[in-house]
Amino acid sequence: MKTAILGAGVSGLALARFLIDGGLDASDVTLFEAAPVAGGLCESKTVEGFTYDTSGGHILFSKDTAAMQWMIDQTGGNDAYAKRDRNTKIRFDDKWVHYPFENGLGDLPEQANFDCLKGYVEAWHAREKDGTTAPADFASWIRWRFGDGIAEHFMDPYNEKIWKRPLKDITSSWVAGRVPDAPIEDVLRASIGIRTEGYSHQAIFYYPKQGGFQHITDALAAGLASRIRLNTRVESVRKEADGWTVNGESFDCVVNTIALNLVPDIVEEVPADVAIAMRGLAYNSITTYLLALDRAEHPNLSWVYFPQKKQGPANRITYMSNYADSNAPEGKTSFLCEVTNRPDQHCEAEVEGQVVDGMVASGLMRKEELLFTHQSWHRFAYIVYDHELDSRRKTALDWCESSGLIALGRFGHYDYHNSDQCVIAARETSIQLLKQAVRG
Numbered sequence: 313m314k315t316a317i318l319g320a321g322v323s324g325l326a327l328a329r330f331l332i333d334g335g336l337d338a339s340d341v342t343l344f345e346a347a348p349v350a351g352g353l354c355e356s357k358t359v360e361g362f363t364y365d366t367s368g369g370h371i372l373f374s375k376d377t378a379a380m381q382w383m384i385d386q387t388g389g390n391d392a393y394a395k396r397d398r399n400t401k402i403r404f405d406d407k408w409v410h411y412p413f414e415n416g417l418g419d420l421p422e423q424a425n426f427d428c429l430k431g432y433v434e435a436w437h438a439r440e441k442d443g444t445t446a447p448a449d450f451a452s453w454i455r456w457r458f459g460d461g462i463a464e465h466f467m468d469p470y471n472e473k474i475w476k477r478p479l480k481d482i483t484s485s486w487v488a489g490r491v492p493d494a495p496i497e498d499v500l501r502a503s504i505g506i507r508t509e510g511y512s513h514q515a516i517f518y519y520p521k522q523g524g525f526q527h528i529t530d531a532l533a534a535g536l537a538s539r540i541r542l543n544t545r546v547e548s549v550r551k552e553a554d555g556w557t558v559n560g561e562s563f564d565c566v567v568n569t570i571a572l573n574l575v576p577d578i579v580e581e582v583p584a585d586v587a588i589a590m591r592g593l594a595y596n597s598i599t600t601y602l603l604a605l606d607r608a609e610h611p612n613l614s615w616v617y618f619p620q621k622k623q624g625p626a627n628r629i630t631y632m633s634n635y636a637d638s639n640a641p642e643g644k645t646s647f648l649c650e651v652t653n654r655p656d657q658h659c660e661a662e663v664e665g666q667v668v669d670g671m672v673a674s675g676l677m678r679k680e681e682l683l684f685t686h687q688s689w690h691r692f693a694y695i696v697y698d699h700e701l702d703s704r705r706k707t708a709l710d711w712c713e714s715s716g717l718i719a720l721g722r723f724g725h726y727d728y729h730n731s732d733q734c735v736i737a738a739r740e741t742s743i744q745l746l747k748q749a750v751r752g
């Protein structure tokens with residue numbers, strides 16, 4: 313069964329591996345990749361000895377231990393990975409606040425602690441007493457769930473930095489299941505300074521010792537080298553009576569991991585209403601800034617959230633040099649700042665200076681320590697859960713299914729997936745395809 317896989321990010325690469333390991337002849341699998349290297353959002357770059365993940369700091373973690381072990385085994389085994397304790401904080405004025413925020417209220421300045429506790433108790437009381445259901449929009453949901461104090465001091469400004477649009481334009485559905493309720497007793501304890509942990513679903517994570525997160529896709533790609541066509545943009549996909557053509561070449565089946573938004577530009581004869589739905593799927597782009605520092609040590613932190621405007625445009629930084637020793641030269645350190653953009657937009661030139669100034673103002677570095685900065689940009693970074701997302705996504709995926717175009721990947725299937733979930737979805741897709749191949 314000749315199979316074309318569009319895109320050689322982790323989804324496409326993992327699928328190719330599962331298909332071949334499952335018995336499909338390697339010569340029947342072809343990956344088309346527009347970029348000069350495989351990897352997509354898992355890309356890393358090394359500049360003057362400093363390595364960073366270009367779409368934002370990545371960690372390897374999964375609730376599906378089999379999927380995670382598969383990723384590790386396929387990419388050099390346990391010895392190729394550093395095992396790290398997740399240690400994340402929120403920066404608030406000059407303080408480190410325990411994460412999640414509601415479990416760190418006691419770390420806040422007194423007035424902010426009081427505002428947050430008061431709001432949390434009021435919101436809890438209203439929910440318990442009135443039995444109100446979760447509001448559909450994110451702005452109201454934040455207040456319903458956390459109260460006014462946490463909304464004003466943390467959730468509103470932090471989320472405005474990430475989503476770059478009014479929070480009422482985003483739904484609460486994507487977040488509702490993701491943010492477990494902290495018991496009120498824990499929040500009360502936290503507020504008076506008794507440490508409570510909160511959810512800790514990434515207590516330990518893995519990171520490649522060499523090559524940044526891209527080590528994973530490099531290693532997957534190495535085993536598939538002859539099957540990947542790099543620098544090969546998919547321009548046209550056409551359904552034929554007995555299969556498909558991709559750039560004029562015949563295949564029995566096509567798996568698409570390219571963003572659904574681009575499908576109408578690539579696939580012929582997408583109906584007009586489906587094309588509108590696909591093009592309307594909301595997303596944000598991302599600009600990342602590596603700050604390479606002449607500084608020997610950082611706090612022992614993994615990543616840090618920056619909710620405050622005065623901290624500059626970055627919403628999160630990752631201590632890349634804490635992830636792997638090879639991520640910075642001996643005696644130097646680095647961190648990576650993430651700034652989201654409205655779709656397709658790049659940061660203005662002055663944003664870089666604002667990012668650096670924000671970090672200096674937050675007490676994370678001194679300006680004299682900065683050796684250089686390096687920046688990257690990715691067009692499709694965050695899925696944005698606006699109120700139309702579900703219906704557009706359904707229209708898009710229903711059409712893919714009815715026409716036999718298999719959808720896979722973070723933007724190919726429009727799921728808020730991390731790389732491990734991409735691998736899990738690829739594994740499931742391979743099972744279906746291998747069954748199909750056996751049936752002939």
Ligand SMILES: Cc1cc2nc3c(=O)[nH]c(=O)nc-3n(C[C@H](O)[C@H](O)[C@H](O)COP(=O)(O)OP(=O)(O)OC[C@H]3O[C@@H](n4cnc5c(N)ncnc54)[C@H](O)[C@@H]3O)c2cc1C
Pocket residue numbers: 318319320321322323324344345346347350351352353354367368369370371372373544545546547569570571578598650692693694720721722723724729730731732734
């Ligand atoms: C800020 C941020 C933080 C993240 N943190 C983590 C984390 O800590 N851990 C984790 O596991 N995951 C994390 N992720 C998610 C992870 O990066 C993605 O889930 C994963 O990389 C998506 O892989 P994919 O193959 O589905 O898509 P992509 O990586 O987007 O791959 C699609 C591929 O298609 C190619 N392509 C596009 N158009 C064409 C065309 N016309 N022709 C040919 N090829 C084309 C692209 O070049 C790309 O290589 C994070 C993502 C972001 C944005």
